[in-house]
Amino acid sequence: MAETIIKLNRISKTYIIGTRKNASRAQKAIQKLHKSYEDECEKEDLKCKKDTEDLLEKVQELFSKEKYEESYKTVTGKTLKSRPKDRGAVVHALDNVTLEIKKGDLVAIMGPSGSGKSTLLNMLGLLDSPTAGLIYLKGMNVTGIKSKKLPEIRSNDLGFVFQSFNLIPSLTALENVMLPLKYAGIKPQKRKEMAKKALESVGLGDRLDHTPNELSGGQGQRVAIARSVVNNPAIIFGDELTGELDTKMTKEVMGLIQNLNSKGQTFIIVTHNPEVAKMCKRTILMLDGKVDKDHTNGKK
Amino acid sequence: MVEILKNMFRRKTRTILTISGITIGIFAFVVMGSMAEKINLLVSGGTKYYKDKVIVSDKSGNAFMGAPLSIEKVKDIEKVEGVQVVQSDVTVMLEDLGTVNFGVPPMIIGSDNKGASLESFKVEIVKGKELKPDDYGKVQIGSDLVKKLNAGVGKKIKIKGKEFEVKGIMGKTLTAPDNEVFMTLRDAQEIYHDTLPQVIQSQVKPELLVTDFTVYAKKGVDPNELAKKISKEVAGVKGEGPKAFQDQVASATGILNSILFGIAAISLLVGGLSIINTMTMSIAERTKEIGIKKAVGAKTRNIMTEYLTEAGLIGFFGGVIGWALGAATVVLINNAMEASGNVIFLLTTRISVFAIAFAVILGVLAGIYPAYHAVRINIVKALREE
Numbered sequence: 001m002a003e004t005i006i007k008l009n010r011i012s013k014t015y016i017i018g019t020r021k022n023a024s025r026a027q028k029a030i031q032k033l034h035k036s037y038e039d040e041c042e043k044e045d046l047k048c049k050k051d052t053e054d055l056l057e058k059v060q061e062l063f064s065k066e067k068y069e070e071s072y073k074t075v076t077g078k079t080l081k082s083r084p085k086d087r088g089a090v091v092h093a094l095d096n097v098t099l100e101i102k103k104g105d106l107v108a109i110m111g112p113s114g115s116g117k118s119t120l121l122n123m124l125g126l127l128d129s130p131t132a133g134l135i136y137l138k139g140m141n142v143t144g145i146k147s148k149k150l151p152e153i154r155s156n157d158l159g160f161v162f163q164s165f166n167l168i169p170s171l172t173a174l175e176n177v178m179l180p181l182k183y184a185g186i187k188p189q190k191r192k193e194m195a196k197k198a199l200e201s202v203g204l205g206d207r208l209d210h211t212p213n214e215l216s217g218g219q220g221q222r223v224a225i226a227r228s229v230v231n232n233p234a235i236i237f238g239d240e241l242t243g244e245l246d247t248k249m250t251k252e253v254m255g256l257i258q259n260l261n262s263k264g265q266t267f268i269i270v271t272h273n274p275e276v277a278k279m280c281k282r283t284i285l286m287l288d289g290k291v292d293k294d295h296t297n298g299k300k
Numbered sequence: 301m302v303e304i305l306k307n308m309f310r311r312k313t314r315t316i317l318t319i320s321g322i323t324i325g326i327f328a329f330v331v332m333g334s335m336a337e338k339i340n341l342l343v344s345g346g347t348k349y350y351k352d353k354v355i356v357s358d359k360s361g362n363a364f365m366g367a368p369l370s371i372e373k374v375k376d377i378e379k380v381e382g383v384q385v386v387q388s389d390v391t392v393m394l395e396d397l398g399t400v401n402f403g404v405p406p407m408i409i410g411s412d413n414k415g416a417s418l419e420s421f422k423v424e425i426v427k428g429k430e431l432k433p434d435d436y437g438k439v440q441i442g443s444d445l446v447k448k449l450n451a452g453v454g455k456k457i458k459i460k461g462k463e464f465e466v467k468g469i470m471g472k473t474l475t476a477p478d479n480e481v482f483m484t485l486r487d488a489q490e491i492y493h494d495t496l497p498q499v500i501q502s503q504v505k506p507e508l509l510v511t512d513f514t515v516y517a518k519k520g521v522d523p524n525e526l527a528k529k530i531s532k533e534v535a536g537v538k539g540e541g542p543k544a545f546q547d548q549v550a551s552a553t554g555i556l557n558s559i560l561f562g563i564a565a566i567s568l569l570v571g572g573l574s575i576i577n578t579m580t581m582s583i584a585e586r587t588k589e590i591g592i593k594k595a596v597g598a599k600t601r602n603i604m605t606e607y608l609t610e611a612g613l614i615g616f617f618g619g620v621i622g623w624a625l626g627a628a629t630v631v632l633i634n635n636a637m638e639a640s641g642n643v644i645f646l647l648t649t650r651i652s653v654f655a656i657a658f659a660v661i662l663g664v665l666a667g668i669y670p671a672y673h674a675v676r677i678n679i680v681k682a683l684r685e686e
Contacts (some may be wrong), residue, residue, distance in 0.1 A: 022517070028425025127595065127679045162683065166592045170306045183597040227596065 002102035003141070005235050005266050006124055010056055010063070011097045011133035013119050013289075018088015022080050025066040029075040030059055030132045034143075037134075057096075064095045093119040094130070097290040101235065106261040107268045108241060108277035111286030117270045118239060120286060124268060125158055126150055138234060155184040158229030163240035165220040167212040173199060173223045174208040180231045188258045198226040202256055218249035225256060229265065238269040242276055254279045304610050311582070315614065318571075318578040322618020322663070323625065325568035326655050330626025332560040334645035335657070338474075341646060343553045344596075345475020349421045354515040354527040354558035355620040356386075359538050368496065369537070371510050376534045387415040387514040390488035392495060394445075394459070395479060406445060406479045408459065410488020411514075418516045423477050428453035436484050438467040444478040447638045457473035459483075460491045474646060485510075515539065568658070571618065572666040579611050579670035590674050591682025600675045607671035608664050615663020619656040627652070 016024050037052040055074070062071035068090075069080045094116050099106060103125070109117045122128035123135060126142060134143045137157060145153070159180075160166075167176045175196035186194070200203055202222040212220055221241060228236045238257070242250040254276055259279075261267055269280060277283050278297065285293040308315050356369040356377060377386045394406035413433045431440040437460065441451050449457045451466045458464075459481060472478055483491075486507065493506035517526045523541040530539030583590070590603060630645040637643055 122680050125595075127683075151594070151597050151599040151602075154595065160595045162592075166588070166595075166683065168589050168592060170310055171303065175303065179593065180596040183593070183599065183602055231597075 002104055004100050005103050005105075006101045007136040008097055008099040008123065009134040009136070010060055011094055011099075011120075011123055011127070011130045011135065012060060012092065013094040013116075013123065014063075014131045014157070015091040015093060016088065019086050019089065020068075020088045020090055022068040022072065022083055023063075023066075023090045025080060026059075026063055026072040026075075027131055030056070030063060033059065033075050034132050034134065056132075060096045063132075064092055066090065089212060092289045096288075097123075097133070097291055099124075099284070099291065099294075101266065103234075103266055104261070104264055105266050105268070106279075106281040108280035108283045109268065109270045109286060110272070110274075110277050110283060111292070115286040116289040117286045119289075121237055121239055121268065121270045124235075125160060126153060151183065155180060155231065157234040159231070159233040159236035160229070161224045161228050161236065161238040161241045163222070163243040165212065165217075165224045165244075167220060167223055167227075169212050171208045172211055173204060173215065173226075176212070176223055177227045177230050180227060184231055194230055194278050195226070198222070201229070202226045216249075217245050218252055221245060221249070221253050222256065225253070225260075229260060235266040235268065235269040238267060238271075240270055240272065242271065243271060247275075250276065251298055289291065301609075304606060304652075305615065307582070307606075308610055308613060311585075313579070314578055318574045318614055319618045319621065321571040321574040322568075322615055323571075323622040325564065325571035325662075326619050326659050327626045327629070328567040329561075329564035329658070330647065330651060330655050331621055331629055331645070332564045333625070333651040334630045334647045335650055336557045336560045337648050338644055338646040339553055339556060342476060343550050345421075345473060345477075346545055346549060349476070349645060350542045352420055352517065352542075353415075354517065354523050354530060354539045354541050355544075356530055356534070356537050356539045357511065359536055366482070367511065368492075368500070368504070369510050369512065371508050373534065373537060374513065377513060377515060377530060379536070380526070380530050380533050382518050382526045383515055384518045385415045385418060385516040385517070388412045388510045389511065389514055390459075390485060390492045390511050391511045392488065392492050406457055406481070407476075408481045408483065408488055408491060410485045410491075411482050412442070412485045415514055415516045423473055423524040424471035425468040426471040428466065431467050431484070433484060435467055436487055437464055438483070439464045440468040440470060440482040441466060442474045442478040442480045443469050444638065444643050445481060447576055449481075460494065462487075462491065462645075478643075520566045521526055531535055568662060572662050575611055575614055575663055575666035576669060578614070578643075579607060579667050580673065582610075583607065583670045583674045587677055587682045588685045590677050590681045591685070594677070594679045595683065603675045604671050607674050608667045611667025611671070612660050612664040614657040615661070615666070616656070617655025618663070619659025622659065623652060623655050626655070 001207070014027060016027065033052065033056060037049070037056065059071045059074045062074065069082065072078070072080050097120065109120060112115045119128070126135070126137070130143065134141055136142065137153065140154065168179070171179070174192070174195050177198050178191045181191040181194055186251055196205070197206060201210060202225055204219060204222055204226065207215060207219060212223070215223065224241070242253055245253060250273070257267055257269075258279060269276065271277055280297060282296050284291055310477060316511070322449040329571045356373075358369045360367055371388055373388050374388060388411070394408055422549070431438060439457070441449060445451065446469060450470065451457050453466055453469060455466050456463050457466060464483065470477055487507040489509050492511065493501060493504070494507055496504075515526065515530065517523050524543045527539035527541035527544070530537065593603065627647055630647045633647050634643050
């Protein structure tokens, strides 16, 4: 049984726009309930855990159905007066998502625009915090982790590859790859060696001193992949990483990812491209902020 | 550091203009500061000189610019309780008024030197020998006047149309004596006599003329109190102690210093604001990069350090260039003015170190707001930026 790298437990991300006071109060009440679950029930009190989990499931369900007054009452026992004059909107970018990613997974997250796939990736990558729910990274609850500790976690356990490569234009390929190592506090000479090795592993050993402007799209994305693997992270996230590449380059980059995955590297890729999804081991289909389908490829 | 330098010069024109802003500020600081240093030293020298004595002059004149006085007054002053020695002096300007002078103008000082043994303000002779009270026709000159008077030990020089032999050259004191010619009382009396209007000249003998007396107080006597006593007990004169110098010169210098440093401070404030502007612009342009750096593990202090170092470097470059230009200006003007015996700047190590350190600190301080803004950038929003 493969080790769980990352686990999402009832993750919701809600954006309240305007003066939706009841929604806002209900959201705060759910957040408080999550905190009590985290603080009190995690101490092996199974009954408390079960009771709170059931309660959370119920109130989050009510919240997602926009029954804010009822959700609030279920958590606090207090009644909220109706506010028909409140203006604005409540956007449920992620709605009660529970998910588990195992070591060695190669997951494609698909879905139409606005389905919540990028928000999900941001949650998984600890780039954004959920409105409600818990995130576990290698068994550690990282939901309420202090922002001061996040850089260290990103530096050691998480890697990112973005659609537009997101390389720093003033730095060479080697310097770009050295960046995560610099922030991890690795000494310059060691950094250089590690970055060189990572670039060689993606076939760019002869492009060390080239700046992003001097590289092709495929080469740029390979530099970005080298940067994401250089510190040997537990998981690498790719956001539309082949979005700006042609078919040939897409195959080339995906081949590289499959190769790294075969060596045990875990990947989660957000993509619109079904061909890319086919090359992954598992596909998660998002729809309206929820996981619509989650299947291992070939076993739909 | 290489990355920070690369970032700095991504927008060369903007960075150079910002550095120029600091350069102007530091240039102003170095030039104005050097002028203030020179004035401060003159004043501090004056304060030291006047601290233990009373200058007695004609009631209508003042202690620092002589009006004719009879040497006979010595007897009256000596009678005042608390007086130890009375020295007769003649102080005449080396040049007629009309030339622009910063600080103390070149002066001729003639004295009977009676208070020499009590004098606490000692001036060293670096070339030749010290002038004696009977060295008629000889002079001892201050270091800043060597070039102006084309003087050398044993050389003959002309002062107010009369020929004198240079007996000694004084060492640099960085204060008034550097700009003074010392001669015997008799020689100075003759020069002074010649400067008086014809009507007066015919009525007074040169040997009876003085412009002031330097009164040395007995041990334990307060010179300010003694000055009051002399003014009260001796007719037609007024005594001025150390307080009078403080009141007339030192306080005015304080105001001048404030004005000089105020001008430099305004220039630096403008420079500081331009750093804030440049760094804010630069951070706005690099929002996505900051997001990338945060996503790959950059900590708050990494981002802060990068941007504060960049702002500090702008300050440093501006400081060094401003200092170099200021120092060059000071040296050039001093060299040009040396010939007229009117050295107006003194660039001290204190001013130099402070100028560069201040530029760096200003840069770093100006960088705090933009850097703080940079660390607060939301990663998700930053990564979405095009």
